[in-house]
Every structure is written in C-alpha cells, then in structure tokens.
Amino acid sequence: MIDINEKICSYITKNWLIPWLKENKSQNSFAKNHDIEESTVRKIKSDGTYRIPVETLYRICKARKLTLEQFFNLINE
Numbered sequence: 001m002i003d004i005n006e007k008i009c010s011y012i013t014k015n016w017l018i019p020w021l022k023e024n025k026s027q028n029s030f031a032k033n034h035d036i037e038e039s040t041v042r043k044i045k046s047d048g049t050y051r052i053p054v055e056t057l058y059r060i061c062k063a064r065k066l067t068l069e070q071f072f073n074l075i076n077e
Contacts (some may be wrong), residue, residue, distance in 0.1 A: 005051050011075045012060065013045045034063040 020030045027045075031038040036059055043050040054068075061071045 006048050007075055008052050008057065009044045009048070009050055015074075016060075016064070017041065017045055035059040 017027075017030060021027070027041045028038045031041045036056055040056060044052065057071070058068060061068055064071075066074075
C-alpha cells in the first residue's frame with residue numbers, strides 16, 4: 001500500500017508544481033502563491049518521506065480554491 005504522504009506529495013508535484021515550473025515560474029513564486037515556504041516546496045517535491053502537515057495541505061488547497069475533501073477525491077481518482 002502506498003503511503004498517504006507520498007501520494008499527496010506526488011500529486012502536488014506532478015499536477016501542480018511541475019506544470020507551474022514548465023510555465024517558467026519559480027518554486028519561490030509557487031510557494032508564495034500557495035501561502036507556504038519555499039523550503040516546504042522542496043520537501044514536497046524531493047523527499048518521499050516528507051510528512052506533510054494538515055495545515056500545509058490546507059493552505060495549498062485554499063490557494064487552489066479546493067476543500068480538503070475535494071483534494072482527497074482528486075488523489076483517489
């Protein structure tokens with residue numbers, strides 16, 4: 001069974017961060033836009049063992065105008 005933190009980070013990285021970076025935007029601008037620290041973005045994208053805090057996930061979802069329920073539905077599709 002896949003670890004839920006790995007699944008969350010993988011989804012954020014593949015679906016939101018990588019497309020953001022492909023638009024020639026920076027990791028720092030992603031962090032600012034999503035109300036998190038740039039160091040958190042690095043952890044999300046590169047560390048398979050990062051245990052993302054609920055508060056961090058909430059901030060990212062809020063910036064994306066998603067509820068946590070909607071987010072979890074997305075990662076389970």
